[in-house]
Amino acid sequence: MELREIAQKVNEAQRITPAEGFLLFEQGDLGFLGTLADLIRQRKNGDNAYFIRNFHIEPTNICVNRCKFCSYSHHFSKTSWELTVEEILEKVEAQESNVTELHITGAVHPDRDIWYYGELLVKIRTARPNLHIKAYSAVELDYMIKKSGMSMKDGLGYLKSCGLQSIPGGGAEIFDESIRKEICGMKSTSLAWLEIHETAHELGIPSNATMLYGHRENYAQRIDHLERLRLLQDRTGGFNAFIPLKFRNSHNEMSDIPEVSVVEDMKMYAIARIYLDNFPHLKAYWPAVGRKLAQVSLSFGVDDLDGTINDSTRIYSLAGADDQNPVMTVSQMITLISEAKRIPVERDSMYNPIS
Ligand code: V47
Ligand code: SF4
Numbered sequence: 001m002e003l004r005e006i007a008q009k010v011n012e013a014q015r016i017t018p019a020e021g022f023l024l025f026e027q028g029d030l031g032f033l034g035t036l037a038d039l040i041r042q043r044k045n046g047d048n049a050y051f052i053r054n055f056h057i058e059p060t061n062i063c064v065n066r067c068k069f070c071s072y073s074h075h076f077s078k079t080s081w082e083l084t085v086e087e088i089l090e091k092v093e094a095q096e097s098n099v100t101e102l103h104i105t106g107a108v109h110p111d112r113d114i115w116y117y118g119e120l121l122v123k124i125r126t127a128r129p130n131l132h133i134k135a136y137s138a139v140e141l142d143y144m145i146k147k148s149g150m151s152m153k154d155g156l157g158y159l160k161s162c163g164l165q166s167i168p169g170g171g172a173e174i175f176d177e178s179i180r181k182e183i184c185g186m187k188s189t190s191l192a193w194l195e196i197h198e199t200a201h202e203l204g205i206p207s208n209a210t211m212l213y214g215h216r217e218n219y220a221q222r223i224d225h226l227e228r229l230r231l232l233q234d235r236t237g238g239f240n241a242f243i244p245l246k247f248r249n250s251h252n253e254m255s256d257i258p259e260v261s262v263v264e265d266m267k268m269y270a271i272a273r274i275y276l277d278n279f280p281h282l283k284a285y286w287p288a289v290g291r292k293l294a295q296v297s298l299s300f301g302v303d304d305l306d307g308t309i310n311d312s313t314r315i316y317s318l319a320g321a322d323d324q325n326p327v328m329t330v331s332q333m334i335t336l337i338s339e340a341k342r343i344p345v346e347r348d349s350m351y352n353p354i355s
Contacts, residue, residue, distance in 0.1 A: 003027060010036045010274060013043070018223050021275045025219035030266055037270035037301030044280060045303040049342035050351060051333045054101035054307035057091055059083050059120075063107035064143065067173075067184035068253040069215060073107050076252055082109065085120055092127050101307070101349045102128075104135040105168050114144040114155060118162040125163035132349035133163050137170035138196040142188040152199045160205055166349060167200050169208030169243050175228050176221040183216060183254065194232055201238025206350070208283070209239050213268055214247040214260035222268070226275045233278045240351065241281035241304060244268045246289055265293060266300045273301025281351065286328065291336060298340040304347075308333060 006020050016024075024033060060082040063073035074080035083091075092102065102124065117140075121133060136144075136159070145155030156164075174180055175190035188196075197207050211225050233239050246265055249255050273282045283304040286294035294305055308328050328336075330346070337344040346354045 003032065007032070007036060010039060013277075015277050016274060018227050021223040021226065021271060022219055024271050024274065025222065025267065028267070028271070030263055030270075033267055033270035033274070034300050037273040038299060040273050040277070041282070041301045041303050047341075047343045048303060048345045048353075049298055049337045049340070050281070050304040050345050050347040051330075051337070052101050052307040052347050052349065053099045053330065054103055054309065055091075055095055055099060056103045056105070056309060057083070057088055058106040059088060059104065060109045060112070061107045062109050064110050065108055065139070065184065065186040067187060069173075069183055069212065069247060071248075071251040085123060088120065089123060089127055092124050092131070095128075095131075099131070099308075100354070101132045101134060103168055104133065105137050105140065105170055108140055108143045112144070114148040114150070114158065117144055118159055121159065121163035132165050134166040134168050134349060135159075135164055137168055138193045139171035139188045141167070141196055142192050152196060153203065156196075156200055156203055156205060160203060164205065166240070167197065167205060167207035169210035169241070172210045172225070173212045174215075174217045174221060175225045176217060179215075179217050179221060190228070194228060197238070198232055198236055201236035206238050206240050208241045208243060209279075210243045210245050211272075212245050212247055214264065215254060215257050222271075223275070226272060230276055230278060233276070237278070239279055241283040242272055242276050242279045243283040243285050243306075244272055245285065248288070262293060262296075265289065266296065269297050269300040269302055291328070295336050295340050298337065298342050303342075304351075305333065305337065 002023055006016055006024065009016055061072055061074050061077060062080050062082060063075065066075050071077060117136065121135065124131065124133060145152055148155060171188065172193055173184055177190060180190060200207055209229050211222065213222060229242065247259065249257055249259050269282065269284065281304045282301050283306055284294040284297040284302045285306050287309060308330060334344040348354055
């Protein structure tokens with residue numbers, strides 16, 4: 001009976017409560033959840049499925065933190081790297097002119113500061129003025145801004161003046177304080193993550209949000225995470241997309257935890273789409289879930305497959321993802337989306353179609 005009431009609410013475009021979200025996790029089967037999520041996706045984005053021509057730069061994997069799920073930082077991977085500014089600029093200049101977005105994120109290096117990262121933005125902007133720069137997760141920002149002694153508002157304002165245009169969703173992990181302490185206790189707090197995104201939105205810097213799921217958290221903690229994001233979005237409207245990130249268990253301190261099933265993945269996407277009624281987009285990050293699951297997720301609320309990732313990102317290849325060298329050509333992306341009976345739309349960073 002209650003599931004039917006939830007379906008009715010979704011049909012009438014009404015918001016569901018945390019208790020109803022929890023019930024969907026506990027009792028909703030995949031067909032039911034997929035139908036509801038698909039209805040919302042269709043309402044918000046029609047049959048468009050977006051992608052972007054982008055590339056990632058990970059400046060370093062040397063990290064002051066020691067998150068247990070991380071396969072990427074120098075603590076666990078056998079390699080460590082610190083790109084120089086010149087090496088980063090070389091990567092930027094090597095990109096074709098139709099690539100529209102650069103995503104920069106990496107570890108929290110003990111010796112680098114806001115002035116270094118600000119100047120890096122200025123140099124990239126000078127080299128490629130039309131490239132949208134989405135940079136630095138809230139965890140990196142928290143460290144560099146606190147170290148500078150600036151307020152969050154001034155630190156973000158400075159970075160914006162250097163060329164920062166949006167903020168990626170990393171570092172959110174799981175907001176529940178007890179699990180956060182267990183899996184990434186050294187990292188910025190949930191409160192800090194939320195405050196940074198709120199301040200960014202107030203300054204006109206849009207951002208994304210993520211959630212790391214499928215490890216020690218339970219359904220109530222997933223709903224708590226979604227609820228905190230929904231409340232913040234009600235206040236600011238500054239989030240573009242929500243990206244559920246499936247925990248991958250290779251080469252890290254949480255390898256004893258099995259990865260969740262495909263059914264659990266699709267439930268996660270669908271319930272996120274149903275719950276986050278104020279988020280315009282739900283993104284599947286295909287290097288993390290694999291191309292096949294990303295394609296299936298288009299029937300569970302997803303309308304954005306992130307990008308061509310014209311450069312390698314190591315966060316997931318080191319954690320056990322199928323793609324060891326994540327690059328997707330535009331024609332592969334178009335085929336993948338068209339097979340799922342969606343309309344492939346190349347977008348810019350603010351979801352404007354590029355013709
Ligand atoms: O915060 C690290 C995750 C995130 C593992 O905003 C892991 O457009 C699974 O946030 N298993 C960084 N996940 C990546 C990220 C991101 C990616 C793509 C697009 C955007 C965007 C943001 O990667 C970290 C953490 O949650 N992560 N290790 C792992 N073993
Ligand atoms: Fe550092 Fe990020 Fe890895 Fe945590 S997840 S150890 S903050 S690189």
